[in-house]
Amino acid sequence: MCIEIIGCYAQTELGHGSNVQRLETTATFDPQTDEFVIHSPTLTSRKRWPGGLGKVSTHAVVYARLRTDGQDYGVHGFIVQLRSLDDHSPLPGMTVGDIGMKFGSGAYNSMDNGLLRFDHVRIPRNKMLMHLSQVTKEGKYVQSNVPRQQVYGTMVYVRQIIVSEASCALSREVCISTRYSVVRRQFGTETQVINYKTKQSKLFPLLASAYAFRFVGEWMKWLYTDVSKRLQANDSYINVKIL
8 A cells, every 4th residue: 555645743943842832933824815824934943853754754744833913823733745745855945854863872863853944835724723723714813612731632641651651661671680680699609699789779770760650650641531531521620730
């Protein structure tokens, strides 16, 4: 089966990582053509690091500042086609490519991290993700009654999965190391390796971390599920205490 459309998530910019409120890429609505104009106004506004962007993706969910009717309504998502489906070449107004080799673990270089710059790229109005808010043909911004806390609900859920998966991976490794340290004896019949203080100083903190990640992962899962249910039930007062 041939897959024609391959997507990526283009949020991170050269000057702005997780600080979503500071993103600079703009999406300005033009009511005369019923289109958004996506633009990278500064060097720091260029998208950088999105996985799959460098060579593979044909489309992207681009996060940009929505501007319409003379006002800035903050960051919203837009579906943008980046490359031709015929020859995979960048479409007009797009500068897209791979960021090149990365420092550190070789595993990072297996990821297709890319860069992306927009030069007044026009997309239809219906390419805006309008589940939480909409822009009319006249350029009016309409807010839905969906709680704003759900905007990043999926990303919070993904973070919970990362913590839980880290717990599983660390638990397996610590289990193998602990068992080996118990059965292995230094110089044949002498003491078990686990009795050495230097071994304990390296092993026990990792063992404690494995338990901590597990407990925190389970707590985050419960918290996400509880908050999601209360938001769907239109609970207007949600007090989440982080311990």
